[in-house]
Amino acid sequence: MNAHAQHDIARWQAAEEGQFFERKSALDLSGGARKPRKAAAIAHDIAEALAAFANADGGQLVVGIEDDGTVSGVPHADAKVQLLLGVPRIFDEMERAGCYPPRFDAIGGAVVQLTLRNEPIYDRATLEWLRQFAGVELTGDQKRVLAFAHAHGDRFTSRDYQKVIETDLYTASNAIKDMIRKGAVRSVEKGGRVYEVHAILRTPTDMPDGLKRLMRTLQGKGRVSNDDLRHHLGLSRYAAWRNLKDWTASGWITSAGASTGRGRYYVPGPRLLLQAETIQNVDEAATMASEAATMSSGDRLHHASSAPENDKAGAMPRETGAMNPKD
Numbered sequence: 577m578n579a580h581a582q583h584d585i586a587r588w589q590a591a592e593e594g595q596f597f598e599r600k601s602a603l604d605l606s607g608g609a610r611k612p613r614k615a616a617a618i619a620h621d622i623a624e625a626l627a628a629f630a631n632a633d634g635g636q637l638v639v640g641i642e643d644d645g646t647v648s649g650v651p652h653a654d655a656k657v658q659l660l661l662g663v664p665r666i667f668d669e670m671e672r673a674g675c676y677p678p679r680f681d682a683i684g685g686a687v688v689q690l691t692l693r694n695e696p697i698y699d700r701a702t703l704e705w706l707r708q709f710a711g712v713e714l715t716g717d718q719k720r721v722l723a724f725a726h727a728h729g730d731r732f733t734s735r736d737y738q739k740v741i742e743t744d745l746y747t748a749s750n751a752i753k754d755m756i757r758k759g760a761v762r763s764v765e766k767g768g769r770v771y772e773v774h775a776i777l778r779t780p781t782d783m784p785d786g787l788k789r790l791m792r793t794l795q796g797k798g799r800v801s802n803d804d805l806r807h808h809l810g811l812s813r814y815a816a817w818r819n820l821k822d823w824t825a826s827g828w829i830t831s832a833g834a835s836t837g838r839g840r841y842y843v844p845g846p847r848l849l850l851q852a853e854t855i856q857n858v859d860e861a862a863t864m865a866s867e868a869a870t871m872s873s874g875d876r877l878h879h880a881s882s883a884p885e886n887d888k889a890g891a892m893p894r895e896t897g898a899m900n901p902k903d
Contacts, residue, residue: 787823
């Protein structure tokens with residue numbers, strides 16, 4: 577056990593339990609015996625602590641230290657306790673809500689520390705913007721980098737990823753490659769380390785079948801070419817050209833690059849871009865409607881709680897109560 581772990585454990589042994597800190601035993605000491613508690617019982621304690629911390633301002637729970645400060649340890653692997661608790665589901669739900677998920681740490685091979693930060697990662701506007709990636713399997717770290725990029729001109733570098741997530745170059749590189757494969761970002765320059773956020777393109781039902789089969793390429797590279805159609809669809813150069821011409825005329829794609837030859841390529845057209853914009857507008861409209869309903873509900877509460885004008889002496893406390901329902 578390293579010095580840092582020893583210091584943490586010594587601090588937890590002496591700490592006073594309260595609203596933001598709890599100790600839980602992993603042993604059953606009833607009847608004078610010292611036998612391991614069932615992992616399900618430990619998971620239940622953790623669930624109760626999570627609920628309490630979530631209703632406060634977060635907190636820390638340490639499993640494996642007795643009330644008198646004795647280090648008794650955890651007889652179960654922390655992964656087993658997490659599995660029984662349903663931690664993967666908790667992580668998903670808290671990430672979806674834009675909150676920091678609980679963090680589990682095995683300290684010195686003796687105790688398990690649970691930390692919950694009851695604060696949002698993103699503001700409401702950023703959380704709404706991230707909804708466009710709901711259909712893409714991204715990790716919490718990848719979403720945080722997308723949010724960072726959105727606040728910095730929709731671009732980020734490998735160094736930005738390392739700094740935001742506090743990780744190494746190798747991990748950042750693999751995560752960025754995964755984001756590129758899934759179409760969330762793309763490299764600004766071939767071989768470069770500057771990346772830009774790429775709007776998620778949808779596949780409407782009326783899209784031509786051939787173009788549907790090319791959506792992964794179009795999403796990942798941001799473009800398709802005659803060679804892509806020949807490679808992925810098995811078409812001749814002329815047949816590929818005819819398809820590209822038809823899709824361009826229909827507004828699915830737009831020609832770019834050189835006017836002719838291998839330098840010519842095609843990017844998402846107005847119909848595809850409109851799909852992405854429409855979905856984002858629908859999300860924003862839904863949010864505004866929800867906020868309007870909340871405000872309307874608050875107004876009704878205010879009017880219902882307000883006294884008549886001729887009863888000013890009693891109106892003030894009632895009106896204050898309507899404005900501050902928590903008081």
